[in-house]
Amino acid sequence: MIVVVAAYFVLATNSAFWSGMRAAGTLSESDAWVVVLCAALAIFALHALLLVVLIPRAVAKPALTLLLLAAAGVSYFSKKYSVYIDPSMIRNVLRTDTTEAGELLTLDLGVSLLLFGALPSLLVWLVRIHVRPLRMALMRRLLFAFSMIVLTAASLFVAFDDLSPLMRNHPSLRYMIAPGNVLVATTKVLAERARAPEGPRQVVGADARLQGHTASTKPHFLVIVVGETARAQNWGLNGYGRQTTPQLARLDVVNYKDVSACGSNTEVSVPCMFSSTGRRRYDQQLISNSDSLLHVLERAAVRTLWRDNQTGCKGVCDGLPFQSYRKPPKNPMCNDEACRDAVMLQGLHDAIDDNPGDVVVVLHQIGNHGPSYYKRYGDEFRRFLPDCREADLKRCSREQIVNAYDNAILATDDFLAKAIRMLAQDASHDTALIYLSDHGESLGENNIYLHGFPYAIAPDTQIKVPMVAWLSPGMIASTGIDMRCVRARADQPASHDNLFHSVLGLMQVTTAVYEPALDLFGSCATPRPQVSVGLPAGQGNDLNAPEPDGEPL
Structure with a gap:
């Protein structure tokens, strides 16, 4: 037999x-x-x-x-x-x-x-x-x-x-x-x-402390948007033949054109981008058994919250505040299967208003997750037609697949623009937003679709991803960052490895694991007085709040 x-x-x-x-x-x-x-x-x-x-x-x-x-x-x-x-x-x-x-x-x-x-x-x-x-x-x-x-x-x-x-x-x-x-x-x-080793996580950044804050400094509020399956080749700000990011193009954002992902799938990339080791010293077991960026921030008295419209935080937020929209609440932005990403913005400020200190919120998108790209956007974003309305991509022409994919990027552009406008209106915090996708996507090039190729042979369409940063005037002033310098740095290659250290630098957290060379903002910041802030563990608002009720901001 x-x-x-x-x-x-x-x-x-x-x-x-x-x-x-x-x-x-x-x-x-x-x-x-x-x-x-x-x-x-x-x-x-x-x-x-x-x-x-x-x-x-x-x-x-x-x-x-x-x-x-x-x-x-x-x-x-x-x-x-x-x-x-x-x-x-x-x-x-x-x-x-x-x-x-x-x-x-x-x-x-x-x-x-x-x-x-x-x-x-x-x-x-x-x-x-x-x-x-x-x-x-x-x-x-x-x-x-x-x-x-x-x-x-x-x-x-x-x-x-x-x-x-x-x-x-x-x-x-x-x-x-x-x-x-x-x-x-x-x-x-x-x-x-x-x-896999048993027992507690390996501690990373045990010496993490806030530094540079003064009594007159507003607390910092950073939103990290983890995109899903958005590739750099179809990103309007990167010079794509179509303007798929029209709203971001009208905002004062910094666009990074040459960014490499840590992996070709979410399971690898998300834990990797929030780790201190990243792709350059990639060790899957070490990353999964070690503190993430969010754990280091919490240790420095920066409160964190992970809002998820995907399949979880992949261990990045273990033991930390987490809210999921995977089981859709009663909301016009949701159906029986899933929610639009914009639902994660509802009630967001209410979740952090009572916190007296700095806050980092991660919004994990459904983004451009395939093969059902058409489910990621509403009729208002059906700009590129005809678009593929099938989960079976082989039933659609390549033009229809690309149209559906580009429409989904239009929805991400709208989501990011709404988040930035919300942060720009925040009078109580110095605010910033960082967006980067977890990996890219193949849309039929060389008869290859979706993602998940072994990294060594993965095409650029699955590895090259978009990345955008926005800083409010208050954040720029409080951190002493020269935005002309930041824009010049954006022309150089970057990767997921930069996220961990750039966030620590932007939030003014000092620790021995911080590597200045990987901080996209660090070399452009004016040195500030060495004022350390060490809050007792647990001080500040408990962001482990109940699921949001779907009311508007």
């Missing part, structure tokens, strides 16, 4: 891999049939080896059923959107929620799961497995495993001169071999979790 299932995987669920080989030019060679045969035999033998080692007879049928369904699903998404399966993608799958997953459940996916997953599984359940004595069963299994190792080695040896440069020059192919990619990636993720 394992032999038949492994052969089925090669023939039926790896069309994306074979298409990738064809695109790489391998099949145009005179000896292409030898390369294809050897690759097929190697894939067959490796899957058979994995199955015979990992699956005992007692659970063979349910385990093979799960693998057949997984292979059918992976094959569908690989062909449809050029999705690659690596540990990062598996983490995304494990962290997704029903609303997010529901947008991917299309009729075509159901048909694919039925034909290539459910029907073969039915045949598996019709097979009668003979029970043999334990010693004989073990010997047969060991002999079979050894023969598969030999077959793999022999196949790779015969076609080594062709397969070696192919896999080296096109590393994405290794993530297309299903369901081996699922087995390997899932095993790595489970191993990571098993090795």
Whole structure:
């Protein structure tokens, strides 16, 4: 049964891999049939080896059923959107929620799961497995495993001169071999979790203190907007052929044109951008088990609040005030599935009014989350037509997909403009706003859609993201920042690594983990008197307020 299932995987669920080989030019060679045969035999033998080692007879049928369904699903998404399966993608799958997953459940996916997953599984359940004595069963299994190792080695040896440069020059192919990619990636993720250290978070910035505040200084109020799936290439302020940011263009914002994300998906990028290590010293386990920027701010008596219209803060705000709109409240900005991002602005100032000190609020957008881009904006933003009104992007032309995506950016532009106007009217605080997207998106370039490519091979469309900063006159004056200098700095490359240190500098928090070279504002600020403010832990307003009631500001 394992032999038949492994052969089925090669023939039926790896069309994306074979298409990738064809695109790489391998099949145009005179000896292409030898390369294809050897690759097929190697894939067959490796899957058979994995199955015979990992699956005992007692659970063979349910385990093979799960693998057949997984292979059918992976094959569908690989062909449809050029999705690659690596540990990062598996983490995304494990962290997704029903609303997010529901947008991917299309009729075509159901048909694919039925034909290539459910029907073969039915045949598996019709097979009668003979029970043999334990010693004989073990010997047969060991002999079979050894023969598969030999077959793999022999196949790779015969076609080594062709397969070696192919896999080296096109590393994405290794993530297309299903369901081996699922087995390997899932095993790595489970191993990571098993090795994850237990106990409290690693303390970061234990010496964090407010510095530079005086009795006459207004408290600071910073809003950090974490965008979702907005890419730099379609950002109007970056010189895109369409003006997708008309309102921001009329405001006095600083636009950063060359910004690199920490990852190609939310699961990596959000924890990374709020960490002290960032991409330059990336360690997934260390980041997940360490204090984030928000924990450091709280330690310095800067109160924080995370408002979420997405799938959570990914550990960044653990133990800190958090409000979610994922379960839509009764509000005209919400339907049964989700809310528009603007709902996060309602009642925002009420949540911080009673706090006597500095405040940092994070607004986590649904933004341009795909594939249902059309759900991210109302009719007032349907400027670029015709727009794709489908979750199945392959049913739309590329022009329709781009139109829907650009309309969603118009909605983000409106959301940011409203937030800035709200902050500009605040007479009780010196205010500022920083916006940056978590990652970008592929819109059909080279037949690639969505995001989540392994970082080493991810296209710029998934890595380059927009970033904008706005500072009120009061914030500029209180921090001594020269905005001409800031605008000149904005022409240089930046990344998610800058957020942690730029926020500490802007909020005038001193700590040994602060790196001035990564502060986008630090080199443009006038040194101020060294006045430290250390409030006892817990002093200030409790931002762990109940869910907002949806009333206007």
